[in-house]
Amino acid sequence: MVSIKDVARHAGVAISTVSKVLNSYPNVSDETRGRVTRAVAELNFVPNSVAAALSSKQSARVALLVNLNTKTQAIDEISLQYIQGAINKAMELNLDVITLFFSMFQDKTVEELIRYLKSQSIGGIIIYGISMDDAVLRELAGGNDFKCVVVDAPLTSENTSCVRIDHAKAQYEVAKRTIVDNNCHRVLYISGRENSYVAREQQEGMARLAREMDLEMLLKYGELSELKARNITMEYGECYDTVICGSDLMAIGAMKALTEMDIFRPVCGYDGIILMGYVGKQMNTVRQNFAGISATAMEELHRLMNGKKGEDVRTPYTLERMKYTDIIC
Amino acid sequence: MVSIKDVARHAGVAISTVSKVLNSYPNVSDETRGRVTRAVAELNFVPNSVAAALSSKQSARVALLVNLNTKTQAIDEISLQYIQGAINKAMELNLDVITLFFSMFQDKTVEELIRYLKSQSIGGIIIYGISMDDAVLRELAGGNDFKCVVVDAPLTSENTSCVRIDHAKAQYEVAKRTIVDNNCHRVLYISGRENSYVAREQQEGMARLAREMDLEMLLKYGELSELKARNITMEYGECYDTVICGSDLMAIGAMKALTEMDIFRPVCGYDGIILMGYVGKQMNTVRQNFAGISATAMEELHRLMNGKKGEDVRTPYTLERMKYTDIIC
DNA sequence: TTGTAGGCGTTATCAT
């Protein structure tokens, strides 16, 4: 393997000079920079990131903490897009990435988790799908051991940023469109989990809508489960004009229930997952660009690791009407 | 951070002794081993894997090369299960993992790719979804730079193993069941890609079946695309008794086409993906345990990195009849 | 502006 030493020799300069060029330090003459750059090219030198991580204080290594839904595997579509978006952006930014799943440390304490991450020379982390119940992860995000970006949870601080769409606004808009278009007044709202940050924000949007439009609204928790949403719809669907759901998966469950009950009620989803196209019906939904959100999270983390303060970042979304033909290819 | 040095001091031994204990070398007295182990526990010491990777010759770092299907995102369900299975097993085996996607190096040469992997101190790789067209990756798998496990491609060699189910047998069995149960004679077989290793093996199975049962069979390539399978079925479906597909996704396309044509033909899928449950119909399929296959691949890679020779590993599968109610929860 | 040298936390090769 060609190392920095070889480059230095080939360019006729000191190792430290090569290092300075590689890390674009200011005090290097153009001529020296040129010689080093040329040597790098000629030798096809690629810096060893492991050595760099060991040597440098601010290691450019990032951990992705992903909450893989082992039960309803269908929505794992989202997790994969998160992972993909993050890893691609990380490669652009020259950051190393390791991927971890919540299940790996569900029985660990914060201290153990921190020790593990430090043993991997991790400098920053991105957490996906954290809920209010995850004490350990919340502590991790709140602490000062790592730079941190949390997707979809409002845990902003000195070195923790949050990235997400405006769920209150998105839920408000997609529900309003569905309700206005169909002239509804009595709304069955199937939200996700009670202790989900996203669900809380979505509920805010729905509450505002209910106020503004003077709606009668029943709030139920579908736990992001297709089956639960189906059962809720079975029980209450008939008495309401429309079923608004906090996730596409639940919307699918609601729709199947309505079909079985043989009654029509407009259903509204949330997320814009591909899977929804396969049920063969249409519905309004909020399309989130999960890969894009994750890329944004990685950029934000990169900034944090370069000294920026944490903040609350909102990403764009679109309202869509998804149908089968949009999907297949 | 507590380092090996702290452990050594605390245990009253030399650093190298601690290292020997950690890596379970033979020549250490039980008493010393005990003192070191105790010190490790008391100090909550977790070895720094980055330093180990730098120092050690045979670095325990593994790269996952995943062929993410950017077009038909639906079947990415499989990729995620691969990733999950590999990462979980790697953690058990104390291997570090980085995940890469084919798209990241599609315009790179083998040499560039090798340099990149070496710059990351990668010692072994697992390749998912390689096809006969991927010259660079085939060269990588054939070379001697890394220990390598290839999932679903017969590229066995000195330090390259292959892990997969017996596709010829599986395709034979699932098709036979479908054909016998429905008493068919004329078969429309929609295979995947022409240059896919899996497709070739599946075709072997079908050829044998056609021979044994004296079937008339038309082979078409659906390119793993739901739409292509749909179009093929539209064109030829009517003249055949049954449609056998090389993937669930294509089976879904075929089924939708038949529904639209308003004719019944038994359809048979392959893979056992969750998505299939959502189309709301039943069909025979081969269920692969993708996470399990990937875990097996990681174990095999681990063995290779410990000096074993490459070989061809077959994993189990089951024939199943998937239906909606199996899925939702 | 450039070079020297110490250190990052391990592993591995020698002596002892």
Next chain:
DNA sequence: ATGATAACGCCTACAA
């Protein structure tokens, strides 16, 4: 059986 000590490849004061 145990302990010095030199790598591993890079970063970074600090010196020149």
